[in-house]
Amino acid sequence: MSTSGPPKEPVKYVEKQLHLPYCYVAGDYKVRYLAALKDKTILGSKCSRTGKVFVPPIVASPESFAPCDELIPVADRGVVTTFCIVNIPVIGRSIELPYVAASVALDGADISIYALIQECAPADVRMGMRVEAVWKPDGERQGSHEDIIHFRPTGEPDAPLASFMHRL
């Protein structure tokens, strides 16, 4: 606003940013999930009734309502079930555009996680493409989702659609 007196037009909007810091309590399972990433291990939890595996681990299944009381490692590779190519920025986010945000069903898991696919052109990403995690080097991992830098194609043959349509 200028210092030469009051504005000539009525003020209808004032642009301000509010900051609202808060603490997030991860809970027992997600604490162990994050800590295991330091050892290049992705933990899931297994439903005691259905045997289905959730990643990141949760304590009870929203499907069977039974406890998921067994923490087990799943593979750090899997299949791109579906994806989009993001061409539009989000405030406060530094990923270079365009980027591929994919749903990846890790081998051994029954639901998908979000994964950034790199080391190939976005146009080359396919539903069914096999990918693997690229980890930060030893000594640099801190027990955070940032320990996985991104996922990259493994070069294995694509999985057929029918094999993952139930794990979008």
Next chain:
Amino acid sequence: MSRQAAVVGVGQTQHASRRADVSIAGLVREAVDRALLDAGLEHRDIDAVVVGKAPDMLEGVMQPEQFLAGALGAHLKPLIRVHTAGSVGASTALAAVTHVRTGLFERVLAVAFEKQSEGNAMWALSPNLPFTQPLVAGAGGYFAPYVRAYMARTKCPPHIGPMTAVNARQNGGRNEYAHLREPMTLDDVMNSPVLWDPIRYGETCPSSDGACALVIASEEAALRGPRRPAWIRSGASYAEAMWVPGRDQVSPRAGKICAKAVYEGAGITNPWKEIDTAEIYVPFAWFEAMWLENLGFCDPGEGWKIIDRGEQRMGAHLPINPSGGVLCSNPIGASGMLRLGEAALQVMGRAGAHQVDGAKTALGHAYGGGSQYFAMWIVSNER
């Protein structure tokens, strides 16, 4: 739950990208005043108020129903807030219906709003959770992968989304309240930037400021009103958890169950034949084909063919979103209520320039969250 309920008043604001002429309170009041005028009622005739809006983060105002109580005329009256993400406008109307059907209230005011210009919905809907990489870029970023899965599953041609968007704009052009009314061509949409591949800019809903209000009344109160009401033949809402193994995000089970419940409640056995028009929640054009299937208007994989044949246009077999729908106006919290309110206007015969000739039975539909929350009603011109 035995009494009948009816819509006796419908009000909505002018929807625009920035309603700088009114505060949030002024915005909701505009819709409330119009709904009461439409019903021939005053604030003192209202027994309770139900308010709905999408996440508080969209404007940064926590529990807005409290500071809006005055603008809503809710002082010394029961006031409750509903929250089911994008479907909230519809869930709010259904909560008002429940209020009336219990027999405790004669006339209930349902109000839903969003003032997107006072925040940044794209940011608010791009979660940063400490245990997963923040990759989802707004609602478009969340839904685009499932649009891709729909395309892969049905092998539908690439012009279906653009055709849907063009038709929505044609319809919106006839709706005096719509935010976007300028016509678009197929080429305009096809050549628009791809925001979240495969979703283009031209296939995306706008960010709008707007509100909607409905007056829901008991059978006796409705019959005393100055106009023919829209009778609520059935209403239902269903939800499902976000991350469940095997959950089909392209055609969610909760949507199918909800549709079945409202059809059964209204005595409808063949929705394609018995419903005259539908207002359904289509924030990205491809969802029109997806919901036609989820709502049981056709078999799985056939939704895009209805659009390809133009059977959902004005004047055709089943006009979808005669108001232009969410693709023309998206005040998120109000969008679901607008779908239900527009369905009511159709069967009242008062939809103006976007009236479907002879509409007797209409479906209003909304969904929200990660395609998790569904809320619908069937309204009719007959009790």
